[in-house]
Amino acid sequence: LKVRVVRSSPPSSQFKATFQESYQVYKRYQMVIHKDPPDKPTINQVRLVPVSFEDPQFKSSFNQSATLFARYQMAIHKDTPSDCGENEFTRFLCDSPLEAQNAPSGPECGYGSFHQQYWLDGKIIAVGVIDILPYCVSSVYLYYDPDYSFLSLGVYSALR
Secondary structure, eight states: OOOOOOOBTTBOHHHHHHHHHHHHHHHHHHHHHSOOOTTSOOGGGEEEEESOTTSHHHHHHHHHHHHHHHHHHHHHSOOOGGGGSHHHHIIIIIOOSOOOBOOTTSOTTOBEEEEEEEEETTEEEEEEEEEEETTEEEEEEEEEOGGGGGGOHHHHHHHO
16 A cells, blocks of 8 residues: 655645546545445536626526526525525625636636536536635535435535
């Protein structure tokens, strides 16, 4: 048995070179030990979208995200439709005091507020609202399609 300590942040060349192999071990472990289904979202099905009505990905997925938010709020938190309309969604999860910033020494995506979208079969099944800051990532909120609650997307998102 050989054990290596590999820097993950910032990612070292060893980390990058072994990422897919490590991920496959993790996925197999999750399926065998925790009985995760094989179709649990993977890294390729997660999109980080800046919260900006100027961003094409954000604009094109806005209606789907807002509809999913309303469905989640009504099923999980028993909100009424008027409590989780498009205006409430925008106020709660799209309007942010953070200004987007791209620092030369920062992450490729920049700093600011993002919607981390989890896609499966061409539709959004969960959204993690996160703020990426210089020294941390802050999880603001997560909502998901109640039909996919068996995937434990909140746990997956927190670990990711």
